[in-house]
Amino acid sequence: xxxxxxxxxxxxxxxxxxxxxxxxxxxxxxxxxxxxxxxxxxxxxxxxxxxxxxxxxxxxxxxxxxxxxxxxxxxxxxxxxxxxxxxxxxxxxxxxxxxxxxxxxxxxxxxxxxxxxxxxxxxxxxxxxxxxxxxxxxxxxxxxxxxxxxxxxxxxxxxxxxxxxxxxxxxxxxxxxxxxxxxxxxxxxxxxxxxxxxxxxxxxxxxxxxxxxxxxxxxxxxxxxxxxxxxxxxxxxxxxxxxxxxxxxxxxxxxxxxxxxxxxxxxxxxxxxxxxxxxxxxx
Amino acid sequence: xxxxxxxxxxxxxxxxxxxxxxxxxxxxxxxxxxxxxxxxxxxxxxxxxxxxxxxxxxxxxxxxxxxxxxxxxxxxxxxxxxxxxxxxxxxxxxxxxxxxxxxxxxxxxxxxxxxxxxxxxxxxxxxxxxxxxxxxxxxxxxxxxxxxxxxxxxxxxxxxxxxxxxxxxxxxxxxxxxxxxxxxxxxxxxxxxxxxxxxxxxxxxxxxxxxxxxxxxxxx
Numbered sequence: 001x002x003x004x005x006x007x008x009x010x011x012x013x014x015x016x017x018x019x020x021x022x023x024x025x026x027x028x029x030x031x032x033x034x035x036x037x038x039x040x041x042x043x044x045x046x047x048x049x050x051x052x053x054x055x056x057x058x059x060x061x062x063x064x065x066x067x068x069x070x071x072x073x074x075x076x077x078x079x080x081x082x083x084x085x086x087x088x089x090x091x092x093x094x095x096x097x098x099x100x101x102x103x104x105x106x107x108x109x110x111x112x113x114x115x116x117x118x119x120x121x122x123x124x125x126x127x128x129x130x131x132x133x134x135x136x137x138x139x140x141x142x143x144x145x146x147x148x149x150x151x152x153x154x155x156x157x158x159x160x161x162x163x164x165x166x167x168x169x170x171x172x173x174x175x176x177x178x179x180x181x182x183x184x185x186x187x188x189x190x191x192x193x194x195x196x197x198x199x200x201x202x203x204x205x206x207x208x209x210x211x212x213x214x215x216x217x218x219x220x221x222x223x224x225x226x227x228x229x230x231x232x233x234x235x236x237x238x239x240x241x242x243x244x245x246x247x248x249x250x251x252x253x254x255x256x257x258x259x260x261x262x263x264x265x266x267x268x269x270x271x272x273x274x275x276x277x278x279x280x281x282x283x
Numbered sequence: 284x285x286x287x288x289x290x291x292x293x294x295x296x297x298x299x300x301x302x303x304x305x306x307x308x309x310x311x312x313x314x315x316x317x318x319x320x321x322x323x324x325x326x327x328x329x330x331x332x333x334x335x336x337x338x339x340x341x342x343x344x345x346x347x348x349x350x351x352x353x354x355x356x357x358x359x360x361x362x363x364x365x366x367x368x369x370x371x372x373x374x375x376x377x378x379x380x381x382x383x384x385x386x387x388x389x390x391x392x393x394x395x396x397x398x399x400x401x402x403x404x405x406x407x408x409x410x411x412x413x414x415x416x417x418x419x420x421x422x423x424x425x426x427x428x429x430x431x432x433x434x435x436x437x438x439x440x441x442x443x444x445x446x447x448x449x450x451x452x453x454x455x456x457x458x459x460x461x462x463x464x465x466x467x468x469x470x471x472x473x474x475x476x477x478x479x480x481x482x483x484x485x486x487x488x489x490x491x492x493x494x495x496x497x498x499x500x501x502x503x
Contacts, residue, residue, distance in 0.1 A: 095296030142289035152406035
């Protein structure tokens with residue numbers, strides 16, 4: 001299963017993903033959907049528990065953030081944003097206090113899909129029954145990613161893990177809101193492309209791809225940060241130490257990943273082709 | 284790797300590789316022993332040793348040894364549950380060489396039985412058993428598995444495969460390793476479906492067999 005195949009499937013993409021997976025596993029589609037429905041209920045339970053609890057995690061570093069945000073005044077008047085953030089944190093705080101959660105695709109990234117998919121559904125008044133097929137699509141996108149890449153932070157880096165969950169969530173939300181298979185898969189790719197971390201990888205060295213879409217993503221990122229801070233959430237690591245950590249990671253990165261167009265998106269087959277064309281040569 | 288691995292498993296946090304995977308390693312090791320363990324010495328390698336405490340790895344391994352699934356609410360209280368069940372556990376740090384960083388070496392004792400299992404947690408709750416009683420194996424707990432200890436003799440593998448075929452079950456993977464020609468050997472067979480009791484008895488009845496274990500699916 002590749003993203004390309006999902007993108008070119010007849011709509012809805014989730015139906016193709018389900019049939020393709022069942023052909024391989026020998027499972028009946030109905031059985032997969034039944035389990036998927038259970039997992040949505042489990043996600044919902046973990047969101048509810050997480051929003052209510054302020055019990056500390058094992059280490060005592062987190063545990064009250066989701067409840068704090070959920071109960072805080074919404075000064076941005078952005079209920080969707082707040083809901084998505086609070087749901088996501090609720091699940092991961094449940095995880096941190098050894099509560100019951102659904103790994104999606106991992107436990108460390110378990111909050112992203114319920115945050116995005118359940119958050120959007122609740123904001124718009126969509127029932128859980130309508131989330132089953134988008135969840136199947138999320139799983140299919142996860143499968144496609146895991147064909148090429150490690151999806152655990154320990155093997156692929158943190159952004160591989162959280163980026164995968166974001167890509168899965170992006171595709172699911174897109175299908176839920178009527179997007180085509182093509183739109184859903186491109187939503188996944190955009191989300192993934194913006195979780196490559198500190199890497200500066202402009203295609204051909206031009207400040208265009210991925211820079212333009214990254215500005216859109218990070219504008220939301222900035223508003224997210226403000227939303228959390230307005231609800232009295234604080235960075236556990238002191239701000240200057242955060243800068244220090246970032247500087248350290250930057251120094252540890254090879255030169256190819258620092259705006260030289262010698263790594264990351266700039267060195268994908270498409271990136272290299274565009275570069276060659278700009279320079280008037282064949283790649 | 285199916286859709287249900289990507290949205291799932293349902294588990295007690297905090298880490299699919301350190302907690303859910305560790306619990307499944309405990310579960311499969313208990314099945315290899317063939318009964319409830321009364322004593323466990325568990326060696327933790329690399330990341331399991333270094334970051335296991337914060338990730339509940341110790342609790343999850345013990346929970347699995349007690350027969351709890353990764354989503355069992357008793358998992359965080361596994362140490363108390365072990366005391367109540369009469370299971371004595373001891374952990375130590377070990378170096379298993381060139382294996383996955385999340386690997387555990389379990390030395391188990393039950394009434395009259397002993398087993399040694401080395402297994403890795405490879406991410407997202409998936410596992411890989413790499414050694415049983417000193418023999419190299421390769422199975423992942425994602426399908427029913429048959430473990431056979433037998434005397435290495437001409438035709439044993441074919442006879443076992445024949446019995447499985449007659450039972451209309453397909454073999455997914457099969458590994459064999461022996462200590463020396465004509466010596467003891469260990470075979471692990473991953474099956475597409477569980478074998479019937481009759482077929483298991485027939486395999487166990489072969490004159491070369493010294494030990495047989497039917498392991499359940501613990502992943503997926």
